[in-house]
Amino acid sequence: MEVNRNRLAANIELTENAVAVLKKRYLKKNEKGEAIEEPIDMFLRVAGNIAEGEYRFKEGEEAKALYEESKERFLQIMLTRKFMPNSPTLMNAGRELQQLSACFVLPVEDSIDGIYDTLKHQAIIHKSGGGTGFGFSRLRPKNDIVQSTMGVSSGPVSFMAIYDASTDKIKQGGTRRGANMGILRVDHPDVEEFIECKRENDQINNFNISVAITDEFMEAVRTDRDFELKNPRDGEVIKTVRAKDLFRKIIEGAWLNGEPGVVFIDKINGDNPTPQFPIEATNPCSEAHLPSYDSCNLGSINLDKFYREETGDLDWDDLRETTHTAIRFLDNVIEQNNYPLPEIDKMSRGNRRIGLGVMGFADVLIKLGITYDSDQGLAFAERVMKFVDDEAWEESRNLAEERGVMPNFEGSRHEMRGDRVRNATVTTIAPTGTISMIAGCSGGIEPLFAVAFMRRQADMEMPDVNPEFVKIAKERGFYSEDLMKKVAEHGSVRDIEE
Structure with missing residues (x-):
């Protein structure tokens, strides 16, 4: 076994930066903070732990054979740097914490109990290594009456500041500071304060913020009409604004420092694969749109590893096989995960959302001789992602046949289409900040700057x-x-x- 480990270790090609990041954040450490495992030990640990998910569906010799096969397949796609799971999986699989998800969305109810229950849940999630997204649109606006005390509300932005302060004190899984997404609907009376809350970059700095744009608002912008801001508590119109003026404030903020972003919330819910669970928010980088208490379990394929110089093209058969293996890996992550809250456990196992993305996109374009911002570049992006998406869904159907459809299949859009799948979603394009460093490739689908x-x-x-x-x-x-x-x-x- 030791000989095999050493042989595998000798064949890992990791850059100096990759090794430095692994030692800093990913490898097991002793009480002195010194790494007590090598990169090969991490990959063996992760592959073995995620492969154990096979025992949840089969028994006896059949389960053991599937475990051994999956462990080898999972190990090889990581060692060859063709695929990397999200950071919490690399950090925590096979360790005491065993929290494997990247991000979560939590509800924020319009009550003191609800607000502070969520604050506690945020702290628990950040401690376990996850990021959090929140929809603050249910909270009553600033200066609205609070019947229980006959006082007035301080509004969503004030509570965002409390969540931000908590984030400052807790590092994700003891390794990195927490990340948050705060979202407020465009028809909320406090939307103008929300748009400007990060204007000076001196507060709420542990949040990305986005305005939830409705179809009604965009139509008002298009026709240059007034737009009503309504109290979410009772629907009362608190203020009427010119839609174009409000839209300009959003644009100016985005131009100034990138805040706020926008999410088209009606479009998101129109395409929500599980409409029985409406979506109010996203994860911190906004690539995953999630209902309350759902999680995103991500991984990315390194496209650069599929380029073949002898053909001047990708090895599409290898990409197909890797995609199928990666989807099985991510579905096993759902099973192996130790979720930070029981509500998250139930929703995550019910929807089984996974997100397989790509990285190394800019690298492979360079080798193909394709300009990033050309029509040819766009066509290649469409071709490669359609291929990954089609193959990912095919494997999800295979898993549904083998393991059963997702528990929340009834009422889903998949049921409406008669498409028996294992997962509510299968693809997501993530930024891949540190995992692209480990894989030694360009990040996500970004160009080389x-x-x-x-x-x-x-x-x-x-x-x-x-x-x-x-x-x-x-x-x-x-x-x-x-x-x-x-x-x-x-x-x-x-x-x-x-």
């Missing part, structure tokens, strides 16, 4: 140089460590005297 730059990640600053640039530099004889550091500081080779 520079061939080299100084990356601040995991409380560290490190030079990040595109491997294709390094390859060209070595081939043409101008590579040096000193040059790479200079390029990282400048972002390009332009104006560097060498």
